[in-house]
Amino acid sequence: MNTSATALDIHKILALLPHRYPILLVDRVLELEPRRRIKALKNVSINEPYFSGHFPQRPVMPGVLIIEALAQAAALLTFCGSKQVSEQSLYYLAGIDKARFKRPVAPGDTLILNVHHERTRREIWKFSASAEVEGTVAAQAELMCTARPAEQDRG
Template identity: 65%
Template sequence: MDIHQILKQLPHRYPFLLVDRVLELEKGKSIKALKNVTMNEPFFGGHFPHHPVMPGVLILEALAQAAALLAFDTLGAAPDDKTVYYFAGIDGARFKRPVEPGDQLILEVELDRMKAGIFKFKARAKVGDVVATEADLMCTMRSIA
């Protein structure tokens, strides 16, 4: 899935779209996506000016966006304009390696279970073969109309 297909699925836009490409997608099971981290990211100006590091909460957000793409594929459709996909919980978040400009963040998310509109995922973000971040994510879709 390239950026054009991602833009059709996710409502996020610059500077908050944090998935550049989907590398693998197995319906109802898992997704592998990537985020190219460049020095041009708007958050690097303040986090931190002399040692730029991607904020951990944005790594978690990138994982949640990848999880949303997996959920939409599993359900067979993206939400419409009257539906929003929300974070409902994050457990066991661990930050094991800083993510810096020039890194390619590989987002790996597995669907753990899905029941009554609640999705639970096992997620990890890697740089190369090294885990940078891991967490259990819980997300849900809600009508806003």
Template identity: 60%
Template sequence: MELDIKQIMARLPHRYPMLLVDRVLEMVPGKSIVAIKNVSMNEPFFEGHFPHHPVMPGVLIIEAMAQASALFSFEGDETVNPGDKQIAYYLVGVDGARFRRPVVPGDQLRLEVTADRISRTMCKYTGRATVDGQEVAEAKLMCAIRVLEDA
């Protein structure tokens, strides 16, 4: 299953400058995803990180993996849609994060995330990011799903 940017935006609440998934190449609902983030010099974070040597912040690579995880975890489940204003899907834990090399403008970040455990309240994942076949980051992620009372 593939998703374009319009389909991604229907499933995630994130918008510019925090939407960090541009396309989904492969998705097995409830199991795994392969998604793409095209890294452009126009990204707002490059203005300050760093003006003389632009590098994508590692925390944003982790965030991109978490956004990708939200896309596949509840696909097809009508009761949970991370894009719903009544639902909050929070990144609540990161373990074993490793950054192997910098991600710079012009790179295409390939996000590969698999589910270790999915429930209606807490989910765990293993994420990996590559550029041109080389691993740039990896981490274990934990996300929580909450229903918002005041939305």
């Protein structure tokens, strides 16, 4: 799908991503420059299912879910800027490098997801990504992602 939209609401996000509750981790796209960068947000609520066990005495968003939120933002950036990816494609996280977690993310935080496209080689997209809370980096990583036709993964 190719679009030059600068923002996406939850309805457009649901149309582009196959994820649904409880794993949909992008609530809104604030800024989008196709093939270049995306700025999205995730409102972190105490109602998230993982908080009951991580951790009951001090709820903290698991780092792996912050990385997943960044990967979903990267998927939206790819789906909105690539003619090679169709709406029937499944988008996979293929690698994570240099992941660092700098501050806990807690209920009530707004996670700002910043993802920049670095390069594409052989159907692998590489991104630099960071998640911020109130202007402070909570997590950062280099992500590698790929898209495959959904029917290719059966069997």
